[in-house]
Amino acid sequence: GAGVSQSPSNKVTEKGKDVELRCDPISGHTALYWYRQRLGQGLEFLIYFQGNSAPDKSGLPSDRFSAERTGESVSTLTIQRTQQEDSAVYLCASNRRTPGELFFGEGSRLTVL
Amino acid sequence: EDQVTQSPEALRLQEGESSSLNCSYTVSGLRGLFWYRQDPGKGPEFLFTLYSAGEEKEKERLKATLTKKESFLHITAPKPEDSATYLCAVQSGNTPLVFGKGTRLSVIA
Numbered sequence: 001g002a003g004v005s006q007s008p009s010n011k012v013t014e015k016g017k018d019v020e021l022r023c024d025p026i027s028g029h030t031a032l033y034w035y036r037q038r039l040g041q042g043l044e045f046l047i048y049f050q051g052n053s054a055p056d057k058s059g060l061p062s063d064r065f066s067a068e069r070t071g072e073s074v075s076t077l078t079i080q081r082t083q084q085e086d087s088a089v090y091l092c093a094s095n096r097r098t099p100g101e102l103f104f105g106e107g108s109r110l111t112v113l
Numbered sequence: 114e115d116q117v118t119q120s121p122e123a124l125r126l127q128e129g130e131s132s133s134l135n136c137s138y139t140v141s142g143l144r145g146l147f148w149y150r151q152d153p154g155k156g157p158e159f160l161f162t163l164y165s166a167g168e169e170k171e172k173e174r175l176k177a178t179l180t181k182k183e184s185f186l187h188i189t190a191p192k193p194e195d196s197a198t199y200l201c202a203v204q205s206g207n208t209p210l211v212f213g214k215g216t217r218l219s220v221i222a
Contacts, residue, residue, distance in 0.1 A: 042212045042215060106155055
């Protein structure tokens with residue numbers, strides 16, 4: 001595709017439920033990143049995939065958060081037993097090389113009631 | 114630990130009133146400093162990358178500059194369509210980009 005695609009664009013869930021957010025990066029981009037953006041805050045790094053290397057999970061806030069990536073394509077971010085403080089916009093980005101500019105998707109807005 | 118501080122948090126300008134946004138950073142070894150624009154409800158859009166002190170980049174009414182401690186985003190004769198949040202980020206080594214909280218710019222016609 002022309003850009004990074006994320007789905008769903010909006011998700012409302014009840015506290016305690018699990019959610020899955022999907023990211024389809026730009027074709028040919030080997031690196032994929034997940035960031036979280038809370039209201040009025042900057043982007044908070046969550047996890048980074050680079051090719052077939054082990055992912056950098058250093059930004060995941062708790063063991064309720066996990067992510068997978070299939071080869072150099074789609075990634076899924078899973079949040080188990082959601083809490084109200086998980087409410088945020090989850091942004092996915094990809095790039096061809098590191099260092100280098102990131103190309104972001106439109107984000108998935110998660111609201112936990 | 115890499116840190117980025119942006120100021121001001123918010124800036125309101127009249128159309129045509131030039132100004133600058135500041136990005137101060139602390140990083141162990143700078144590999145790149147990035148500026149992004151983010152419109153409400155959208156993902157950040159890449160503007161510039163600066164790699165070394167003294168470097169400058171321009172795009173339309175925007176010019177980014179870099180010193181060893183900070184970067185400035187100069188906006189010349191802004192228009193209402195320049196209203197957005199401007200984000201600064203740094204990268205050291207092969208680590209993920211570290212972002213500041215951004216400056217919310219409003220340009221009033």
